[in-house]
Amino acid sequence: MHPPTNTREATTAHRVYLVPGMFGFGRLAGFEYFHHLRAALEEHFRKAGARATIEIVPSSPTASIRHRARILARTVEQSSRLDDLPIHLVGHSTGGLDLRLLLSPHATLGIDPTRLAWRARVRSAVSLNTPHHGTPLATYFSTVAGTRLLYTLSLLTVVSLAFTAPSLDVLSRWIGGVGDLDRAVTGDYRLLSRYTDGILRFMDPYARRELEDYLRKIRADQGGVIQITPEAMDLFNASTENDAAVRYGCVATAAPPPGATHLMHRLRSPYAAITSTMYSTLYRLAGQPHEMYPYGRPSEREEDRLAHAIPRPVTDRSSDGIVPTLSMLWGELVWCGEADHLDILGHFHDDGRPRRHTDWITTGARFTRRRFAEMVGAVAGFLLRP
Numbered sequence: 001m002h003p004p005t006n007t008r009e010a011t012t013a014h015r016v017y018l019v020p021g022m023f024g025f026g027r028l029a030g031f032e033y034f035h036h037l038r039a040a041l042e043e044h045f046r047k048a049g050a051r052a053t054i055e056i057v058p059s060s061p062t063a064s065i066r067h068r069a070r071i072l073a074r075t076v077e078q079s080s081r082l083d084d085l086p087i088h089l090v091g092h093s094t095g096g097l098d099l100r101l102l103l104s105p106h107a108t109l110g111i112d113p114t115r116l117a118w119r120a121r122v123r124s125a126v127s128l129n130t131p132h133h134g135t136p137l138a139t140y141f142s143t144v145a146g147t148r149l150l151y152t153l154s155l156l157t158v159v160s161l162a163f164t165a166p167s168l169d170v171l172s173r174w175i176g177g178v179g180d181l182d183r184a185v186t187g188d189y190r191l192l193s194r195y196t197d198g199i200l201r202f203m204d205p206y207a208r209r210e211l212e213d214y215l216r217k218i219r220a221d222q223g224g225v226i227q228i229t230p231e232a233m234d235l236f237n238a239s240t241e242n243d244a245a246v247r248y249g250c251v252a253t254a255a256p257p258p259g260a261t262h263l264m265h266r267l268r269s270p271y272a273a274i275t276s277t278m279y280s281t282l283y284r285l286a287g288q289p290h291e292m293y294p295y296g297r298p299s300e301r302e303e304d305r306l307a308h309a310i311p312r313p314v315t316d317r318s319s320d321g322i323v324p325t326l327s328m329l330w331g332e333l334v335w336c337g338e339a340d341h342l343d344i345l346g347h348f349h350d351d352g353r354p355r356r357h358t359d360w361i362t363t364g365a366r367f368t369r370r371r372f373a374e375m376v377g378a379v380a381g382f383l384l385r386p
Contacts, residue, residue, distance in 0.1 A: 013051045014123075015085045016041060016383065019059070019072055021093020021130075022224060023154040025214060026056040034092075036346020036357065037376065044380035055079055057095075061154065061214060064223035065094065065236070069102040070109055077115050086123045088383045092345060093323065094224060096127025096250070096330070097236070104240045124247040124383050126334060128344055129320050132237070132250075133295040133327040134230035136288045141225045150225065153278065154218055230293035248331025249382045251375065253339035254310045254318040255365045258283050276362035279321055279340075283363075286319035295326035302333050309337045321363055335378040343367040344375055 018034045020026065025033050032038070038054050045052035057075045059068055072089075080087060089099040101107050103125060109116075131138070140146040226232060242248055258280035289295065295316055298306060306314045306325070318325040322341040339348070342360035348367040350357035357369070 012049060013053070013083075013085050014045070014088060014383070015076075015080055015083075016052050016054045016088045016090060017057055017072070017076055018054060019057045019068075019089065019091035019095030019098050020061075021091070021095045022228070023061045023150070023218065024059055024092065024095065025061060026058045032056065034345060036372070037090075037344075040346065040373065040376040041380055044377055045384070048380065048384055050384060053085070059095070059098075060217055060221065062150070062218050062222045062224050064221075065097050065101055065227050066109060067221075068094070068098045068224065069107075070111060072098050072102055073109065073111055073116060076118055080118050080121070084121065087118060087121045088123055089125045090128065090379065090383075091126070091130060092128045093130055093341065094228060096125075096130030096132070097228070099125050099127070100132075100240055100242075100248075100330075101236075103243045103246055105243060106241065119243070120245075122243070122246050124249065124385075125243075125331075126249045126251070126379055126382060127328070127330055128251045128379075129253060129323050129328055129341055130250065130330065131228050131233065131323045131327045132330040133324075134228055134233035134290070134293065135286060135319075135323045135327060136230065136290065137282065137286050137322060138225050138228040138232075139230070139290075140285050141222075142229070147222065149281070150222070151215065151218060153282070154215065230290040234293050242331075247382070247385070249334040249379075250328055250330045250332070251334055251344060251379065252306070252325055252328035252336045253320050253344060253365075254306075254312070254314055254325040255279075255283070255321045255338065255340040255343075255363045256312070258363075273362075275360075276364075279361050279363050282321050283319060286322060286324060287317035289316040289324065295324055296329045298326065298329055298333075302329060305333060306336055311338060321361065332382070334382045335375045337367075337371060337375065338365050339367045339371070339375075340365045344372075346372055348372070 018038065020033050027033070034056055038056070041054060042052055055075065057072050059071060076087065076089075089103070091097070091099045102109070103119060103122060137146075141150045227236070258276070298314075303314075310318075310325075312318075314325050316324065316326055320328075320339065320341040320343075340361065340363040342348075343365055344367075346357055347360045348357050348365070349359040349362075350369065352369055357372075
């Protein structure tokens with residue numbers, strides 16, 4: 001047994017674990033999934049007179065929630081054994097389900113209970129744009145055509161985050177020269193492989209090997225995709241309990257419908273045009289609620305907050321392009337606003353000078369540095385709450 005941390009340190013120091021979502025990663029091709037969120041959280045903790053030791057949890061991109069929860073458990077157990085600091089878990093997208101399953105008192109994870117003793121130190125669990133009630137996209141991703149779309153989306157996510165804007169434009173012109181991206185998504189893997197091979201040419205050998213391994217994992221194990229359908233999440237919620245000693249909070253956002261007039265000025269590059277077309281498909285699929293398995297109903301206070309923060313009515317067809325907005329509600333609503341699925345991690349269109357952020361996919365969401373700081377401040381405040 002290690003000696004307890006002294007009282008003063010225990011009140012000002014914290015451990016925060018950031019859990020990636022579906023087709024997410026810790027670090028890949030030289031890029032960190034949580035780079036902006038980590039830096040912003042550290043800064044907010046520092047301003048509050050506290051210190052945050054922030055760990056990025058490795059993840060298998062599309063593996064089952066149970067498998068991902070075991071990875072999270074091992075990461076926390078191994079890195080937190082030398083102190084007694086309070087622990088906070090922050091999960092993006094499916095990462096929010098990983099932490100819910102791990103914290104559920106009666107979950108069977110196949111882990112020696114003595115290696116889960118650290119759970120008694122968990123103070124808060126925050127989910128960012130998590131499909132607590134499932135997403136219709138998962139149902140589509142489970143089909144043959146949907147599997148190809150998921151693969152393409154994963155590839156474009158990594159590319160958009162890892163490349164600079166000029167590199168993206170060069171890459172997009174190459175894609176335009178090869179042929180129609182829609183045919184690659186709906187056709188066979190041979191055409192899709194042409195796109196993949198061409199994109200990999202733009203990377204150095206080490207980054208290329210990492211990305212090839214990442215894409216291989218997606219092809220080999222997509223158990224988690226099936227588990228976030230509305231039908232499967234109905235069972236997940238019936239069997240997964242909250243830990244009464246943990247404060248649960250959530251961030252919920254909605255992105256504008258495709259074709260909104262304010263989107264047009266954003267189509268400044270071939271890459272923006274390609275991703276905006278993909279966004280139209282994703283948004284349409286995410287906006288098809290299941291008749292038998294509805295999302296959670298917001299409270300009167302949550303409805304009021306959503307109405308004031310999002311410039312259009314929030315319905316069961318609203319989404320961030322991936323996850324329905326009403327599916328994101330679980331625990332206390334910490335922050336809400338207009339943003340797409342990766343905007344809230346700091347991957348948004350940035351007109352600032354110098355430019356610090358790169359957009360993931362062109363959606364027209366009017367997310368800014370100010371809103372990002374506001375969102376992170378709300379999350380940090382929730383984590384630090386006594």
